[in-house]
Amino acid sequence: NAGVTQTPKFRVLKTGQSMTLLCAQDMNHEYMYWYRQDPGMGLRLIHYSVGEGTTAKGEVPDGYNVSRLKKQNFLLGLESAAPSQTSVYFCASSLSGGRQETQYFGPGTRLLVL
């Protein structure tokens, strides 16, 4: 099993450009999450999904959209990138999203917005 994979690994954008980050998992997990990690801030939840076709907002959702068209994929979109969205983005998944479920993380996508 590859676990949780993310593409791309690194990307540079200009302000106003758009892009999509892809997360894929091969563990048949129901729940998937997008976090961002900034220096000194830990990881903060952007959006999450409790199953195919469903998404919900997390702690810092503004400026991002997500889609879960297939169970194994969770896409994070930036419609109009801003320098404040420079960050490292991590995707995670868990089997059923229960409150005692382990989350497994991908390797991250480093995004720089100029």
Place this chain on the structure above:
Amino acid sequence: GENVEQHPSTLSVQEGDSAVIKCTYSDSASNYFPWYKQELGKGPQLIIDIRSNVGEKKDQRIAVTLNKTAKHFSLHITETQPEDSAVYFCAATSPRGALNFGKGTSLLVTP
């Protein structure tokens, strides 16, 4: 919402010594407390977790303790080695099932 405080933010120990990282949480309904290790350029990796029905859990050189009354939990690493150097994050479950993370502890183990 849930607030997870983590201390210290940086910790330097000599090889062979013990390291302790402490976290407190605010939501009394939290019942799952994982610890993640993050090496440079990589994603967080789960190293140990504890559920609210136990007070302590050990896995070789790593142990976690939980005090639900005081709402705090701690990570203990004994006989530290240079490869233990990394950033460690504690987390607690939020009402929606996601994780609320502490801000991380940068551990440096010097030979």
